[in-house]
Amino acid sequence: MGNTHKTAFSKKCEILGSFWILYRDNMEDSGWDDFFEQSDVGLPLAYMVWQDVARPSVSGKKFVLETWESYCGLLGIDMDGSYDSMIQTFESSPNYVAPAA
Numbered sequence: 001m002g003n004t005h006k007t008a009f010s011k012k013c014e015i016l017g018s019f020w021i022l023y024r025d026n027m028e029d030s031g032w033d034d035f036f037e038q039s040d041v042g043l044p045l046a047y048m049v050w051q052d053v054a055r056p057s058v059s060g061k062k063f064v065l066e067t068w069e070s071y072c073g074l075l076g077i078d079m080d081g082s083y084d085s086m087i088q089t090f091e092s093s094p095n096y097v098a099p100a101a
Contacts, residue, residue, distance in 0.1 A: 007083045009061070010050070012068045017047030018086045019071070035074055042067025 007015070020043035024036060036043070042063040048054040049064065056064060072079035075093035083089050090096060 006080050009064070011083065013046040013050040013064060015083060015086045015089060016043055016064065016067055016071060017050035020044065020047050022086075032074070035070060039067045039070060 020036075020039075023032065024043070045054065045056060045060055046064045046067060049056055049060075054060075069079050072081075072089070074095070075089055076095040077083075077089055077092045081092070083092065
């Protein structure tokens with residue numbers, strides 16, 4: 001992205017939580033089904049942290065960060081880049097456009 005600022009943990013939770021809530025029920029045969037299956041802890045935890053329902057432990061934070069790394073890898077974007085929204089992550093991706101909700 002050319003930006004040297006990393007995405008804050010709270011913003012990663014917002015992006016992952018938004019993605020989970022919007023697309024979790026519509027991802028069969030989308031290429032994302034493996035990601036959802038592998039992120040069965042990280043995505044809902046990110047959502048709960050974003051909604052201020054939970055505070056992650058050290059191991060919980062690790063789940064979210066591993067989920068972030070996988071998400072960025074699937075999109076082909078810099079996991080250390082600076083992103084303000086889920087849509088921006090898709091707009092930054094050479095691999096995907098945002099799936100239809």
